[in-house]
Amino acid sequence: MTAQLIDGNALSQQIRAEVAQRAAALTARGVKPGLAVILVGDNPASQVYVRNKVKACEDSGLHSVLEKYDAAMTEAELLARIDALNRDPAIHGILVQLPLPKHIDDHKVIEAISPAKDVDGFHVSSAGALMVGEVGFKACTPYGCMKMLESIGMKDLRGKHAVVIGRSNIVGKPMAMMLLAANATVTVCHSGTADLGAMTRQADIVVAAVGKRNVLTADMVRPGAVVIDVGMNRNDAGKLCGDVDFDGVKEVAGWITPVPGGVGPMTITMLLVNTIEAAERCAA
Ligand code: NAP
Secondary structure, three states: OEEEEEEEEHHHHHHHHHHHHHHHHHOOOOOOOEEEEEEEOOOOHHHHHHHHHHHHHHHHOOOEEEEEEEEEOHHHHHHHHHHHOOOOOOOOEEEOOOOOOOOOOOHHHHHHHOOHHHHOOOHHEEEEEHOOOOOOOOOOOHHHHHHHHOOOOOOOOOOEEEEEEEOOOHHHHHHHHHHHHHHOEEEEOOOOOOOOOHHOOOOOOEEOOOOOOOOOHHHOOOOEEEEEOOOOOOOOOOOOEEEEEEEHHHHOOOEOOOOOOOHHHHHHHHHHHHHHHHHHHHHO
């Protein structure tokens, strides 16, 4: 069996076209959706991520501001910038690129963002809203994974067993909550799981969000299962790869996401969706 590909680039294009339409409609009403992206320090990977986010905004007709600060910026200075952006009516979404330099407390910074502008969905109030089914902002990466499932007709997951590998606050846990909200039966695995393969072999859907190559191999996948690969790693040749042994697993799975070209572009797309949503809520 050769799995069908869930193409994150193609799905992103489609969703970004809808974002552009919504942005144009809002702009015509005098509200140009605006995203502020803050980068502190010169982490090379973060520089690429923020550039891509700002470019995606521009391509979809959103206003974006990139604020770059020296690694020596103090926590108090960063909190003051966030406070100013919280009060800026031209800005509907605020994203602080992580990781921050060690002398700045990530949690304190994220909690300083107004929940109404928390388009990354990392604020405690966004996580709480997801938990109890209230309106908030969904964390972009798991939100993108849910859209990928929807794109193959898997919106209501009643009767499906989903296994999430990883339990971080930004991917694994919100992913599990979103799958639960879509009526799946959910198992969350992590480094303390005794027999990962025994869990994943029961799954109709496996989401791998670990950050280690080959965490999921063909022998761990039920034939026909949907496999979503969130991981971002480098192989021996230095090329981007996921957590899934793609070549092996694609022979067993029914659907699979590639890396690159899978969850990565969807994460940025859902940031645009959240920003539009924030602006629409503000204009309502
Ligand atoms: P993280 O905070 O390091 O969490 C990794 C999780 O994997 C932890 O829950 C850990 O368990 C679990 N784990 C580690 N080794 C394991 C093993 N052998 N078997 C089962 N579980 C294991 O990472 P993260 O921030 O969630 O990110 C995960 C991956 O997704 C990374 O590669 C990251 O780069 C990527 N990512 C991609 C995107 C994207 O847009 N494509 C966005 C965000 C993240 P414990 O909790 O027990 O330690």
